[in-house]
Amino acid sequence: MSAPGPDRAEWTGSSLPTQVWVLTTRSLRAAFGDYRLVFFGLLQPVVLLLLFTQVFAGVGALPGVAPYAGYVNYLMPATLVNIAVITAMGAGAGLMAETYTGVVDRLRSLPIRPVSVLLARTFADSARLTVQLAAITGAGVLFLGFQPRGGVLGLAAAVLLATVVGWGLSWVFVAIATWRRNVELMQAVSFVAMFPLMFSSSAYMPLASMPGWMRAVATVNPITYAIDATRALALGRPPGAAPAWALLLALGAALGAGAVAVRNFRRAT
Amino acid sequence: MPRPRIDAVDLGKTYAEVTALTGVNLQVEAGTVLAVLGHNGAGKTTLVDILATRVPPTSGTATVCGFDVRRAGHEVRRRIALTGQTPSIDTTLSARANLVLFARLLGAPARAARERAAELVELFGLTEAAKRPAHTYSGGTRRRLDLAACLVGSPQVLFLDEPTTGLDPVGRNGLWDLVRELARAGTTVVLTTQYLEEADQLADRLVVLAAGAVVAGGTPRELKARVGARTAALGFPDAWSARSALDRFRQSGLAPVLDPGGHRVSAPLPEAGRLLPLLRALERAGLDVVDLAVTEPTLDEVYLALHHAAWDLA
Ligand SMILES: Nc1ncnc2c1ncn2[C@@H]1O[C@H](COP(=O)(O)OP(=O)(O)OP(=O)(O)O)[C@@H](O)[C@H]1O
Numbered sequence: 301m302s303a304p305g306p307d308r309a310e311w312t313g314s315s316l317p318t319q320v321w322v323l324t325t326r327s328l329r330a331a332f333g334d335y336r337l338v339f340f341g342l343l344q345p346v347v348l349l350l351l352f353t354q355v356f357a358g359v360g361a362l363p364g365v366a367p368y369a370g371y372v373n374y375l376m377p378a379t380l381v382n383i384a385v386i387t388a389m390g391a392g393a394g395l396m397a398e399t400y401t402g403v404v405d406r407l408r409s410l411p412i413r414p415v416s417v418l419l420a421r422t423f424a425d426s427a428r429l430t431v432q433l434a435a436i437t438g439a440g441v442l443f444l445g446f447q448p449r450g451g452v453l454g455l456a457a458a459v460l461l462a463t464v465v466g467w468g469l470s471w472v473f474v475a476i477a478t479w480r481r482n483v484e485l486m487q488a489v490s491f492v493a494m495f496p497l498m499f500s501s502s503a504y505m506p507l508a509s510m511p512g513w514m515r516a517v518a519t520v521n522p523i524t525y526a527i528d529a530t531r532a533l534a535l536g537r538p539p540g541a542a543p544a545w546a547l548l549l550a551l552g553a554a555l556g557a558g559a560v561a562v563r564n565f566r567r568a569t
Numbered sequence: 570m571p572r573p574r575i576d577a578v579d580l581g582k583t584y585a586e587v588t589a590l591t592g593v594n595l596q597v598e599a600g601t602v603l604a605v606l607g608h609n610g611a612g613k614t615t616l617v618d619i620l621a622t623r624v625p626p627t628s629g630t631a632t633v634c635g636f637d638v639r640r641a642g643h644e645v646r647r648r649i650a651l652t653g654q655t656p657s658i659d660t661t662l663s664a665r666a667n668l669v670l671f672a673r674l675l676g677a678p679a680r681a682a683r684e685r686a687a688e689l690v691e692l693f694g695l696t697e698a699a700k701r702p703a704h705t706y707s708g709g710t711r712r713r714l715d716l717a718a719c720l721v722g723s724p725q726v727l728f729l730d731e732p733t734t735g736l737d738p739v740g741r742n743g744l745w746d747l748v749r750e751l752a753r754a755g756t757t758v759v760l761t762t763q764y765l766e767e768a769d770q771l772a773d774r775l776v777v778l779a780a781g782a783v784v785a786g787g788t789p790r791e792l793k794a795r796v797g798a799r800t801a802a803l804g805f806p807d808a809w810s811a812r813s814a815l816d817r818f819r820q821s822g823l824a825p826v827l828d829p830g831g832h833r834v835s836a837p838l839p840e841a842g843r844l845l846p847l848l849r850a851l852e853r854a855g856l857d858v859v860d861l862a863v864t865e866p867t868l869d870e871v872y873l874a875l876h877h878a879a880w881d882l883a
């Protein structure tokens with residue numbers, strides 16, 4: 301048996317970029333390795349997309365929707381955001397599942413910054429999300445008659461924006477996970493938050509067609525900004541200030557919730 | 570005089586209703602091995618977790634390598650390594666990939682990390698399992714990987730929480746050798762155990778915890794002197810010869826006890842030299858010995874002796 305040699309004496313820590321890079325590569329394997337994660341994240345939004353485009357095809361004729369030339373064009377960008385939101389909600393549960401395997405315990409006793417562990421997770425999740433969004437967009441064009449007027453560039457911008465929104469929102473759920481290490485609570489929060497968040501936005505209906513109080517809720521719903529921005533980019537319409545707002549909100553969520561998550565992460569129990 | 574590597578003063582930890590640790594004072598010098606002995610729930614893990622900065626203490630202070638565990642946790646973590654009671658490795662990765670990951674995070678360049686991982690795989694006998702994901706390993710193999718993960722860097726202080734639990738005798742002896750060698754090279758080792766024998770084998774000093782408090786501390790020799798020594802237990806073919814043997818024990822200056830089964834007599838053995846005269850006396854009396862065992866005191870006997878000592882003082 302050989303005791304540690306002097307050449308390793310200086311291995312007492314790595315830079316933050318190294319930590320993030322090494323941990324992201326590790327998390328990427330987990331993010332893509334489990335096909336169930338890739339598949340089930342898509343299941344609910346795709347079912348909603350199919351149901352809505354088929355059952356509510358008539359909605360396409362409504363005044364607010366008619367300019368989009370088909371309900372699918374109105375819905376598809378919203379579905380991208382929907383998938384991003386669901387992925388974000390999974391981030392907390394994912395972190396907790398990992399906590400139980402013990403590796404997070406080891407990471408916590410190494411001289412690394414907690415933020416790098418959390419950043420790595422959210423980056424890896426975002427990479428998976430980008431691939432999922434690209435796949436769904438392609439399927440929409442091929443099978444559902446989705447006509448993105450924004451072209452490849454507009455679509456890429458839409459996918460990217462939805463990814464950043466999902467990334468920002470995922471910090472909120474990571475923060476909840478580090479605060480209350482409780483999978484059931486996470487799922488309950490996600491389930492309760494999911495439907496009102498999506499339906500009280502511009503995802504399925506234009507705001508103009510909603511009753512007054514609902515319109516008020518939808519106007520302040522941050523998801524509305526994300527959807528409006530994604531929709532404008534994908535369909536090649538003037539986006540106005542929506543992308544800026546969406547990015548700002550995502551960044552704000554990441555910073556605020558991130559600070560809470562990092563503070564909580566050190567605690568062992 | 571240099572500062573001790575570990576210096577804990579009046580350390581305590583309470584959870585909502587439980588006092589897990591209370592009033593612990595501890596100094597551990599460089600290159601020495603401290604064994605923390607105690608039953609389930611005595612506070613061993615709590616003590617190790619506080620010193621390794623995993624759990625903040627609720628009272629008292631502790632420094633490791635001169636850095637406060639509460640205020641300078643990051644600096645402490647740069648100088649220590651910990652193998653906790655439960656395996657903490659990435660079970661989706663192979664042994665090799667785990668070790669490379671930890672080496673990279675400690676700042677090793679990719680190539681050096683791979684070389685170090687290969688060395689440790691060899692050292693801990695993980696070659697066979699090196700390429701499979703860790704969730705397919707046996708418990709002992711996982712434990713060995715967990716221990717290997719501690720030695721990726723060169724920690725000044727090594728914390729091992731019940732390191733030999735789940736290891737087979739070969740693995741246990743290998744670990745004992747490794748601990749001795751690390752201590753010789755200047756590493757401070759803190760390990761917890763439930764076995765006095767293990768503490769006796771490895772430790773320069775030991776502390777006994779009961780209900781979160783240190784109830785005894787010192788060198789293994791000092792503790793054994795307080796607890797009394799080994800026990801000799803002799804088995805006889807029948808109850809009659811066992812009873813006859815009692816007298817021979819007494820004549821040899823021992824205090825024998827007849828086991829409830831009636832075929833076996835045991836007595837504390839202050840020195841090993843008492844054994845041979847006893848056996849000769851038994852032979853002269855024509856009494857057959859069918860079984861012979863000399864055992865180290867168990868943790869129970871340690872507690873019992875300490876309890877009696879407390880009584881004596883009262
Ligand atoms: N997170 C916690 N919340 C509440 N009580 C705790 C917590 N962790 C430990 N305890 C309590 O603190 C006491 C000491 O626990 P600890 O894990 O330090 O014991 P131990 O000596 O390591 O035992 P074992 O030999 O079983 O590992 C126990 O009574 C335990 O129930």
Ligand SMILES: [Mg+2]
Binds near residue numbers: 615
């Ligand atoms: Mg323990």
